[in-house]
Structures are given as structure tokens and as C-alpha cells.
Amino acid sequence: MRVTVVGSGYVGLVTGACFAELGHYVVVVDNDQSKLSALREGECPIHEQFLPELLRRHHGDRLMFSDDLQKSVRESVAVFIAVGTPSADNGEADLSYIESVAREISGAISDYKVVVEKSTVPVYTSEWIRKIIVRNGANPSSFDIASNPEFLREGSAVTDFLFPDRIVVGVENDRSATILRELYEPLTSGLYSRQPYSVPIPTTAHALPRLILTSTKSAELIKHASNAFLATKISFINAVATVCESVGADVQQVCDGLGTDSRIGPRFLNPGVGYGGSCFPKDLSAFRAVAREHGYEFRLLDEVMRINEDQRRRFLKKVRSALWTLRGKHLGVLGLAFKGGTDDIRESPAILIIRALLQEGCAITAYDPAATERAREVLHSNVTFSANAYEAAADADALLLLTDWEEFESLDLPRLARELKYPIVIDGRNLYDPQRMADQGFTYYSVGRAPTMPDHLASSVPKEYLETR
Ligand code: UDX
Numbered sequence: 001m002r003v004t005v006v007g008s009g010y011v012g013l014v015t016g017a018c019f020a021e022l023g024h025y026v027v028v029v030d031n032d033q034s035k036l037s038a039l040r041e042g043e044c045p046i047h048e049q050f051l052p053e054l055l056r057r058h059h060g061d062r063l064m065f066s067d068d069l070q071k072s073v074r075e076s077v078a079v080f081i082a083v084g085t086p087s088a089d090n091g092e093a094d095l096s097y098i099e100s101v102a103r104e105i106s107g108a109i110s111d112y113k114v115v116v117e118k119s120t121v122p123v124y125t126s127e128w129i130r131k132i133i134v135r136n137g138a139n140p141s142s143f144d145i146a147s148n149p150e151f152l153r154e155g156s157a158v159t160d161f162l163f164p165d166r167i168v169v170g171v172e173n174d175r176s177a178t179i180l181r182e183l184y185e186p187l188t189s190g191l192y193s194r195q196p197y198s199v200p201i202p203t204t205a206h207a208l209p210r211l212i213l214t215s216t217k218s219a220e221l222i223k224h225a226s227n228a229f230l231a232t233k234i235s236f237i238n239a240v241a242t243v244c245e246s247v248g249a250d251v252q253q254v255c256d257g258l259g260t261d262s263r264i265g266p267r268f269l270n271p272g273v274g275y276g277g278s279c280f281p282k283d284l285s286a287f288r289a290v291a292r293e294h295g296y297e298f299r300l301l302d303e304v305m306r307i308n309e310d311q312r313r314r315f316l317k318k319v320r321s322a323l324w325t326l327r328g329k330h331l332g333v334l335g336l337a338f339k340g341g342t343d344d345i346r347e348s349p350a351i352l353i354i355r356a357l358l359q360e361g362c363a364i365t366a367y368d369p370a371a372t373e374r375a376r377e378v379l380h381s382n383v384t385f386s387a388n389a390y391e392a393a394a395d396a397d398a399l400l401l402l403t404d405w406e407e408f409e410s411l412d413l414p415r416l417a418r419e420l421k422y423p424i425v426i427d428g429r430n431l432y433d434p435q436r437m438a439d440q441g442f443t444y445y446s447v448g449r450a451p452t453m454p455d456h457l458a459s460s461v462p463k464e465y466l467e468t469r
Pocket residue numbers: 150151152153154155227230234267268269270271272273274275276277278279280338339340
């Protein structure tokens with residue numbers, strides 16, 4: 001099938017490359033010329049596993065990049081809108097990019113098209129897109145609007161797209177449902193996963209994803225509700241971690257007992273420095289705003305957001321309680337991205353924590369396997385960036401772990417202890433076993449677990465010193 005994807009951001013680029021991988025002919029349209037020329041030259045603008053391979057495999061054949069939206073729409077049967085929906089000052093999603101795309105494609109709708117919302121949008125957006133397209137001259141019976149939310153996570157976006165838990169398709173009639181069913185048929189039939197060239201199937205993948213047909217409004221709500229629920233799960237466990245610290249329980253043991261209940265499940269139950277990224281913070285605010293606009297005060301979401309912010313404050317308090325005064329202290333920081341596996345620093349708790357520590361007068365040397373360049377753009381010369389974890393630790397008063405990169409889980413601990421001025425590790429992602437860290441000579445702070453330290457120190461430290469609440 002011939003498909004246009006409007007927007008070459010995270011969702012647009014992954015969607016375009018993956019539809020090409022499924023055998024469709026795709027044009028990804030963007031009006032950012034520098035982005036287009038980089039893509040045409042074979043560059044992959046984001047750090048995402050398997051994406052460079054897919055771009056190489058299909059670019060110039062089933063995958064093209066263009067700035068000519070109207071031409072591309074005329075030649076396509078399905079048009080996916082994947083442009084940005086940033087947060088406005090009042091927390092609502094700013095839908096002006098969506099509106100301008102709707103205006104522009106209107107003139108190119110001659111024969112039948114299905115126009116699909118792929119960006120995360122508030123409920124009722126599909127109705128507005130329809131109105132704008134008709135207002136600008138398209139025949140109302142020559143197109144349908146559908147909502148097909150994307151659930152991909154950064155870092156595993158390609159496998160999330162190609163091996164999804166489910167595919168949600170919100171439509172108002174059979175005509176558009178048939179086209180979307182056909183587009184996803186290689187996934188729902190299992191045909192794609194049987195191909196010798198297919199991207200490796202993750203162990204967590206469902207045998208065959210269910211295609212869930214809903215109304216457009218339900219599909220729009222499913223996306224907001226899913227992200228809000230996942231963020232709630234994270235804030236819930238972070239709140240439990242705080243209680244664990246107060247009563248002397250171990251949050252990892254609690255997670256184990258909690259997550260093995262199949263009704264709850266173990267995923268998204270990792271306590272830490274709070275959630276960040278381009279989706280959860282923005283989508284929670286937008287969902288909160290849309291609920292309010294329609295007469296419901298979704299106070300649960302306020303609390304989820306409040307706990308998330310509090311989590312960063314609590315971490316900073318932990319740093320203070322480990323180091324006493326902060327002015328002039330030299331800290332090594334591991335992790336800048338909002339989570340492991342990505343170079344994205346949008347709403348990254350690591351960046352927010354670094355900014356707060358800089359304000360308190362700390363000197364910081366930071367390392368991240370992928371996000372250094374992006375972090376440099378926002379932190380400038382206030383932070384020194386190092387080439388590896390051990391350089392970041394060199395001569396530091398303490399080491400802070402802020403992102404859950406896999407490589408941070410298997411550091412050479414004796415080497416780390418040698419590099420640090422004082423063997424103090426403050427772990428915002430619970431990457432290490434507290435007892436093991438104490439055995440290796442570290443004073444170790446983590447989230448929702450009691451601090452640990454080598455025996456010879458433990459006996460000399462007053463109990464209040466260890467308390468972080
Ligand atoms: C999220 C949704 O998971 C995805 O379905 C949606 O399409 C886009 O938003 P993403 O933002 O890429 O994806 O990252 P995700 O893996 O969900 O993590 C979000 C944040 O929560 C990160 O900062 C992460 O570190 C944090 N997190 C996640 C936790 O703190 N604990 C967890 O258990 C899981």
C-alpha cells in the first residue's frame with residue numbers, strides 16, 4: 001500500500017521505516033530541510049536500535065523522504081499524522097501543527113484517503129481534523145479519519161512497532177477499518193516474523209498481536225489512559241519506596257512480592273528518580289487538562305505528578321545527607337538520558353538533578369554512553385563530560401547513578417573505588433545490591449532501601465547520619 005507519514009520525529013520516522021519493512025511504499029514528509037537532507041544522506045538522527053539498518057535497507061526503494069506534502073498525499077491511500085503535540089503553558093496539548101497539516105492535506109484529497117492520527121492527541125482531535133479538512137474544501141465522503149495510537153518506547157521503538165502487544169485502531173466505518181487491517185496484516189498474521197530478514201523477535205513478544213477495533217474517541221483515550229496508568233504505577237512504587245525507607249523495609253523485596261501477582265505484574269515497577277521523557281510528563285498534563293475541560297477533576301494525576309517531582313527532591317536530600325555541605329564538592333555523574341538505551345534528554349530527571357546540584361555549587365563530571373552531545377547543548381560548559389564511567393568518577397567526592405544504562409550495571413567496582421576520592425555511591429536507579437556494595441568497600445545509598453557501608457564504618461556512624469527521610 002502507498003502510505004504518507006507526516007513528520008520525521010521519533011514516531012514518524014519509526015512508523016515510516018517499519019511500514020516499509022512490512023512491504024508498503026512510504027513517503028515520510030517533513031518541512032525541515034536540514035533534517036530531510038540528513039535523512040537522504042543516510043543519517044539516522046536518533047539513537048535507536050535497528051533503525052539505521054531499516055533506513056539503509058529501504059531508503060530509495062520503499063522509503064522516500066520529501067517536503068511535498070500534497071503530492072505525497074495524492075499518491076497515498078493512508079496518511080499518518082505524526083507531528084509534534086508539545087505542551088502549551090496551561091498543560092494542554094498544542095495542536096497547531098496537527099491543524100496546519102490538516103489544512104494542507106485538504107487540497108490533495110481527490111480520491112479516497114484515510115487520514116490517521118498517530119501523534120498522541122486529546123480525545124475529540126479526530127473531529128477537529130475532519131472539520132478542518134472539510135472547511136478547506138475536501139469532499140466529506142472522500143476521506144475518513146482514524147486514530148491509531150503508537151505505544152513505542154524510545155530505545156526499543158522498532159521492536160515495539162514490529163512486535164506489539166496490541167494494535168489499537170479507532171475508526172468510524174468499515175472502509176477505513178479494512179485499509180488499516182490490511183496495513184497491519186503482516187504483523188497480525190505473523191507473516192513478518194516468519195521472514196528470514198525480520199528484526200529479531202524480543203523474548204517478551206506476544207505470539208500474534210491482537211488488532212483492537214474501537215471508536216476514534218476510545219482509541220484517543222486508550223493512548224492517554226495507558227501512559228497515565230504506567231506513570232501512576234511508577235509513582236505508586238516510588239511512594240512505596242519512601243515508606244520503605246521510613247520503616248526500614250526493602251523496596252526491591254516489596255516489588256518482588258507485589259509484581260509476581262499476575263494482576264499487577266512486575267513491569268514499570270522500578271523505583272528511582274522518577275519518570276521523564278517526551279511522553280509521560282506531557283501526556284499526563286494533557287490528559288489532566290482534557291479531563292478538566294470536560295468537567296472532571298482528575299486529581300489522581302496531580303498526585304502522580306507531585307510524587308514524581310518529589311522523587312527528585314528526595315534524591316537531592318540523599319546527596320546532602322551523604323556529603324553534608326555541597327558547595328565546592330566534586331561529583332561524578334553516570335547517566336544523562338531520561339532512561340537507558342536512548343540519547344534523549346527531554347525532561348530527563350538526570351538533567352534536572354544536575355541543574356539543582358550546580359545551583360548548590362557542586363562541580364560535576366558526567367558520562368553517558370549516548371546522550372553527551374545533547375546534554376552539552378543544554379548544560380554548556382557548566383559540566384565536564386568524560387569519555388567513560390571511570391573518568392567521571394576520578395577524584396570525585398561521590399558517584400551518582402542517574403540513568404539505567406545496562407553498562408552501568410556491571411562496572412568494575414574495585415577500579416571505581418580506586419578512582420573515587422571517597423568510595424560513596426548514590427544510586428538513583430537501584431542498579432546494585434546494597435550488601436555487595438558494602439562488601440566492596442562502598443558507602444551506598446539507593447531508593448527505598450537502607451544505606452549500607454563497610455563494617456568498620458557502620459559502627460562509627462551515628463544512626464541519624466544514615467537517615468535520609
Ligand atoms: C513511554 C511509553 O512507555 C510508550 O508506550 C509511549 O508510546 C511513549 O511513552 P518512553 O517515554 O520511551 O515510552 O519510555 P518508558 O520506557 O516508558 O519510560 C518512561 C520513564 O519512566 C523513563 O524516565 C523511565 O526511566 C521511567 N521508568 C520506567 C521508571 O522510573 N520506572 C519504571 O519501572 C519504568
